[in-house]
Each structure stands twice: as C-alpha cells, then as structure tokens.
Amino acid sequence: MSCFKLLVGLCSEIESLIRRFWWGQKGERRKVHWVKWDTLCLPKKEGGMGFKDLTNFNDALLAKQAWRLLHNKDSLFYRVFKMKFFPNCSIWEAQDSSSGSHAWHSIIKGRDVLLKGARWRVGCGEDISIWNDAWLPSQEHPRILSDIVSGFEDGRVSDLINPSTRTWDENLVHGLFSPEEAAMVLSIPLSRTPVEDKIIWPFTPSGNPQQQNEVWKLIWGLNVPNKVRNFMWRACKEAIPTKHNLLKRKILNEDRCEQCGVESETTAHALWNCSTLDEIWESTPGFEDRSQLGASSVMDLINLTHEKRKNVDLLAMVMWTIWHRRNQLRYTLEVRTRNRGLGRLGSVHNSGLEKSEVSLLCVFEVK
Numbered sequence: 001m002s003c004f005k006l007l008v009g010l011c012s013e014i015e016s017l018i019r020r021f022w023w024g025q026k027g028e029r030r031k032v033h034w035v036k037w038d039t040l041c042l043p044k045k046e047g048g049m050g051f052k053d054l055t056n057f058n059d060a061l062l063a064k065q066a067w068r069l070l071h072n073k074d075s076l077f078y079r080v081f082k083m084k085f086f087p088n089c090s091i092w093e094a095q096d097s098s099s100g101s102h103a104w105h106s107i108i109k110g111r112d113v114l115l116k117g118a119r120w121r122v123g124c125g126e127d128i129s130i131w132n133d134a135w136l137p138s139q140e141h142p143r144i145l146s147d148i149v150s151g152f153e154d155g156r157v158s159d160l161i162n163p164s165t166r167t168w169d170e171n172l173v174h175g176l177f178s179p180e181e182a183a184m185v186l187s188i189p190l191s192r193t194p195v196e197d198k199i200i201w202p203f204t205p206s207g208n209p210q211q212q213n214e215v216w217k218l219i220w221g222l223n224v225p226n227k228v229r230n231f232m233w234r235a236c237k238e239a240i241p242t243k244h245n246l247l248k249r250k251i252l253n254e255d256r257c258e259q260c261g262v263e264s265e266t267t268a269h270a271l272w273n274c275s276t277l278d279e280i281w282e283s284t285p286g287f288e289d290r291s292q293l294g295a296s297s298v299m300d301l302i303n304l305t306h307e308k309r310k311n312v313d314l315l316a317m318v319m320w321t322i323w324h325r326r327n328q329l330r331y332t333l334e335v336r337t338r339n340r341g342l343g344r345l346g347s348v349h350n351s352g353l354e355k356s357e358v359s360l361l362c363v364f365e366v367k
Contacts, residue, residue: 001054002061005106011054018051032249034239044220047213047237062110066091069107070114070199081107092199119202122188123195125157130176136184139202146177157197160185166192215299218306223313228320235267235298235319242270258330268297270326271319284318286310 015037022040025031042048069078069091085104086094092115096108119142120128120135128135134142135157152159160176162169167190174182219232234240243255243265257265259276272281272290281287287310295301298319305312 001058002065003103003106005062005102005109006054006058008055011058015054022049022051032241032251034234034245035237039237045213045216047216049233059110059113062106063113064110065107066111066114067201069111114199114201117201117203118199120157121198121200122157123191123197125159125161125197127197128157130155130157130160136181137188138184144177144181146181149176152176161190166190166194214306215302218302218312219316222316224316224320228316231320231323232298232302232316235271235323236302238267240267240323242267244269259326268295268301271298271322272301277322280318280322284314286314287318 019033019037019040020031023031023033037051038053039047040049040051041053042050044050068075069081072078073082081091081104085097085100091107091111094108094111096105100108118134120133122128122135130152131144131148136142136144160169160173161167168186168188170186173185176182177185215236216233219229219236222229222232231240238245243252243257245267246252247255255264255266257263257269257274259265260274263269263274265274271277272295281290287293293301293304293308293310295304302312302315305315
C-alpha cells in the first residue's frame, strides 16, 4: 500500500468488510450502520474511531514516498529514481511516462497529492514561480490571485528581493500585487544570506487543525473496560438501538419507553432520565440528586459530570449496566435481582474502580 496505487474498487470492498465486522453483521444478515463511515474515519480525539479511508490512506503513503524524493537526496532510492525517471529536473517537475513502472506511476499520484497542499518556504526565491507556485503565508489563498503583469510572466520570487540588502523591493511588490497580497509578501521574513528554497507541509497530521473535544478525551481515558468505552462512544453518537433511534430509521412505528410507559425512549432517557431508574441512581454515590445534572444528551451529561468533579468512570459503568439490564428485560429474560450489581457499584467509588473488580460487579446472573 505504501508503494503501489490500489484500485479504488478494492479499497471500497475492504472498507465494506470492515464496516460489516464493526457493526456485527454475520453472513447475509444485515445490521444497522448507526454512524456514517466518514465519521468513523475521524481520529478518536475528534469523535471518530480512527478507521482509515483506505483510498486516502493509500494516497498519503504514496505522498510520503514522493516527499522522500524531495528531501532525502542522499538515499539510494533517490539516486535510482532520479537517474531513471527525472534526470534533468526535480520530482516536482517530473512528468508521468507510459514506459514507467507501476511504482513510478504510483509515486506520481502521491506527488500530485503534495501539489495540492505543499507550500514553498522562501529562501533565495530562485526556484519559486511568482504566479504558479503556492508561497504566500495563507492556508486559504497560498497563490497570487492578482492579474499577471506584462513583462513578469516568467517572474521568480527572487526578482522581488533586493540582492544587496536581502530585503523585499517594496515598490515592486506594491506595484505587482493587491494591497492584501503585498502585505502578506512583505510579512515573509528573509534570511540575511541566500539559502535554498524549501517545500514544506503546513498542516497538522489530520490535514486541518482542529480543537480537541474534551468529551472524547474523557471517554477514551476512562478507567473502565474497553467495551464500556465503546458503549459510551456509541451512546454519545446516538448509535445504540433505543426505540427513538429505531423510529428515526423507520424500523419501529412508535418509541414509547417500555419501562415507564410514558416518555420517548431516547438514549438519555433510557440511561439517565427514566423514572424507573430512580432507585438505581439514588443508590449510586455522587448521583443521588439527578436534578443537579439536567442534560438532554449523554454527551452533555459527561461534560457536566466532569465539570462538577463527579466520578465519570462510575457514571459510565452504571450506564453500561443499565443498558445490559434493559436488553435482558426486553428479551424477556428473568433478572434475579433488579439492582444486583448496580447497588454494589457504589462500593468501588473510592477504590479507583479497578477494571477486574468492576467487570465482575457488572455481570448479571440470568436464569
């Protein structure tokens, strides 16, 4: 995958297998895919599961190979490909060839990915085209948008630099570009001695800087079993089969809660707000008065619990156990004691919630 461009159809088939495995599909029996694939492919810190879009991932790995040909000029890899495929230019200007190998065609695909996002860092300016290359310090408009001035069609950035003082020629810059572009050009620092122009990648690994969502950090940092973390992620994403979620997908015709028989069974209702859960939450240390944590969603509830310095680990374990009990009741299995395990969860509130202990406390005995 890091050396050859894979067929888009092959990547799609592999992704389809991943999706079916993740949502529990067996054989031809279809399962609901509660969250779209693009969301699952987001990093965990941004609310996804960290899966890979295989086509984009393939392109990214090939772009790394092209990046090596740009910067690792002492490597055997560079020397062989330089001699065979681009002897008179850099990989940046290299042309695809019908006689090239599949590996070369694949690297050119990776190079094209770099062309879309890479930027030039100005050194001496001799390698940078004024009008064609991305060299302005702006992620939105890295290329010059002003009209090309007659006589400067083939201009290089070095033409804008005073060679004796190593400073920008302000009169020329203001004469060629719009005021906004001229200000960006003049803001670029220049070295006092001529240095080589360099291609850089100005983005974060995810391609676009994003602020981390505190909720996802909390969920994936919980001191609970992995299945409970996954359950809390699904609850925040409305990806569990409550009656309300099934109604939205036209699987059910009504969404009244089977426990209280009054309200719609949303995720927040099933795990937190239902009146039949009063006894459970009242016996859970730190959650005796649920009115202090009024929340319309599980995500809001996790935020409030963290802000009020309550035990988020305990919240997650109780919610997971409530859901486990709910499913047992729904499938008409007899639960010996309604609150067996739930009441005992409070006893580990001050003991750090060791995973092995909590796992044992959360197992219902079913006839």
